[in-house]
Amino acid sequence: MKELSAQSITKAVADLCVEACCQLPEDMLQAFASARKNEPSVVGQDILGQLLENADIARTETVPICQDTGLAVIFADIGQDLHITGGDFTEAVNAGVHKGYVEGYLRKSSVAEPLFERKNTGDNTPCVLHVRIVPGENLRLRLAPKGAGSENKSVLKMLVPADGLEGVRKTVLEAVLAAGPNACPPMVVGVGLGGNMELCCLLAKRAAARDLFSKNSDPRYAALEDELLTMINSTGIGPQGLGGVHTALAVHVEWAATHIAQLPCAVNINCHAARHAEVVL
Amino acid sequence: MSEIKYIQAPFDETTARSLRAGDSVRISGVILAARDAAHKRLCECLDRGEPLPCDLTGHVVYYVGPSPAKPGQAIGSAGPTTSGRMDAYTPRLLAQGLRGMIGKGYRKPEVVEAMKKYGVPYMAAVGGAGALISRCIKKYSVLAWPELGPEALALMEVEQFPAIVVIDCLGNNQYEAGQAPYKKI
Numbered sequence: 001m002k003e004l005s006a007q008s009i010t011k012a013v014a015d016l017c018v019e020a021c022c023q024l025p026e027d028m029l030q031a032f033a034s035a036r037k038n039e040p041s042v043v044g045q046d047i048l049g050q051l052l053e054n055a056d057i058a059r060t061e062t063v064p065i066c067q068d069t070g071l072a073v074i075f076a077d078i079g080q081d082l083h084i085t086g087g088d089f090t091e092a093v094n095a096g097v098h099k100g101y102v103e104g105y106l107r108k109s110s111v112a113e114p115l116f117e118r119k120n121t122g123d124n125t126p127c128v129l130h131v132r133i134v135p136g137e138n139l140r141l142r143l144a145p146k147g148a149g150s151e152n153k154s155v156l157k158m159l160v161p162a163d164g165l166e167g168v169r170k171t172v173l174e175a176v177l178a179a180g181p182n183a184c185p186p187m188v189v190g191v192g193l194g195g196n197m198e199l200c201c202l203l204a205k206r207a208a209a210r211d212l213f214s215k216n217s218d219p220r221y222a223a224l225e226d227e228l229l230t231m232i233n234s235t236g237i238g239p240q241g242l243g244g245v246h247t248a249l250a251v252h253v254e255w256a257a258t259h260i261a262q263l264p265c266a267v268n269i270n271c272h273a274a275r276h277a278e279v280v281l
Numbered sequence: 282m283s284e285i286k287y288i289q290a291p292f293d294e295t296t297a298r299s300l301r302a303g304d305s306v307r308i309s310g311v312i313l314a315a316r317d318a319a320h321k322r323l324c325e326c327l328d329r330g331e332p333l334p335c336d337l338t339g340h341v342v343y344y345v346g347p348s349p350a351k352p353g354q355a356i357g358s359a360g361p362t363t364s365g366r367m368d369a370y371t372p373r374l375l376a377q378g379l380r381g382m383i384g385k386g387y388r389k390p391e392v393v394e395a396m397k398k399y400g401v402p403y404m405a406a407v408g409g410a411g412a413l414i415s416r417c418i419k420k421y422s423v424l425a426w427p428e429l430g431p432e433a434l435a436l437m438e439v440e441q442f443p444a445i446v447v448i449d450c451l452g453n454n455q456y457e458a459g460q461a462p463y464k465k466i
Contacts, residue, residue, distance in 0.1 A: 041459070043445070043459065050410050050413055051407070051410060053410075053413055054407075054409070054410040054411070054413035054414075055412075057412040057413055057416070058358070058412040063354075063415070064357065064358040064412065065358070065411065065412060066358060066408075066409045066411045067345065067347050067348045067358040067360055067411040068360075069348060069358075105350070105351045105357055106348055106349075107346065107347070107348040107357070107358075108430065108431070109346075118318075120429075120430055122430075148362075149363045149385070149386075149408065180386065180456070181385055181386045181405070181408070181456060182363045182365060182385065182386035182387060234464070235460070235464060235465075235466060236460040236461065236463035236465065237460055238460060238463055240385070240407055240408060241387075241456050241459075242405075242445065242455060242456065242460075243458075243460045243461070243463050245463055271408070271409055272409055273409045
């Protein structure tokens with residue numbers, strides 16, 4: 001059985017925190033450049049140019065793309081044949097978040113308790129950790145820091161089967177219109193369909209964190225992604241909400257089996273700083 | 282895009298009322314930095330009848346919670362945060378003489394009414410461009426409540442800080458005007 005030390009997990013997570021917050025993925029840069037070329041709004045073109053310049057400064061100087069370096073959302077796929085040694089897995093991951101955010105000069109945005117004291121934990125822990133047990137002997141860690149501007153515009157609607165495709169379109173459109181400039185467009189829109197309440201939200205989150213140019217493997221849902229993108233880009237919201245045809249750069253849909261009486265629909269919007277970094281150990 | 286207007290902060294009501302929605306501005310001088318927690322504390326000071334940590338008259342407030350400065354830097358990444366979260370506190374601070382606001386996103390109608398009444402424009406910086414914007418910030422010094430970390434009330438020295446006037450003192454709204462030509466549904 002393959003062994004992996006808790007210390008090596010901590011180091012990998014710390015590196016991912018800095019990489020994700022300071023280096024915008026290449027696919028996002030390509031999308032900015034293409035949007036700038038095709039955006040009819042002069043203000044929109046200027047904003048997209050600034051986003052490219054911003055990403056370049058962040059990468060070169062290893063400073064955060066956006067000051068809101070988010071809560072650290074971590075997707076961990078643990079191979080069932082992997083043996084983690086020398087410590088507790090969750091503690092090792094949080095130790096990595098501590099190290100990455102403190103030593104990497106990233107902003108600490110986590111408060112220990114939501115309602116009364118709201119005291120900052122000082123190191124951005126705890127992270128939000130989603131674990132799956134998968135075949136194999138590897139550990140795949142994907143870190144997607146998520147800021148509040150876009151996260152606060154998330155929506156869950158417990159649609160019913162009769163609402164159908166029209167209900168899904170309406171839910172996504174309303175979420176995007178309500179988000180507007182607050183969610184820092186051009187955005188990446190994650191849509192979860194099916195499952196139950198909590199699974200649907202997680203599907204939307206996984207969708208928002210997918211690689212930008214990825215498509216759903218089911219052609220019906222891939223077509224839905226294209227249709228929703230066209231719809232969203234007809235709102236006129238545009239870059240930073242100042243008008244244009246690039247309100248979103250991509251729509252990603254993830255789905256799951258659901259109840260005979262349900263059609264849950266969740267929308268999780270990612271801002272243009274759609275950050276993620278991944279490593280396989 | 283319209284011609285760029287260069288303005289010095291703090292500024293007076295005449296300057297504030299001369300700005301129009303859609304104007305590109307470059308702000309130099311000293312501005313305040315405050316977000317959720319500092320706004321709450323400012324209003325708690327007013328509730329208790331205590332003096333504020335600084336006179337707000339003529340000041341522009343920038344809604345920002347910067348990331349920590351690396352050695353040798355004045356400030357870390359420092360883009361705007363969502364302004365709407367400050368709406369609950371804003372009309373009271375405008376009554377105290379606050380003269381401008383920089384953030385991103387929509388404002389509530391009661392905030393726009395207070396802006397018209399007191400003569401205060403609302404400007405947007407590019408959200409998520411924190412690394413680029415930080416180059417215009419030459420100095421960052423905490424004025425009050427350092428225990429709030431990135432949420433402390435602070436003063437910033439800025440040079441040609443770029444922003445767009447999105448809601449002016451007449452209530453004209455550049456989000457609406459800018460989006461209208463591209464709205465197809």
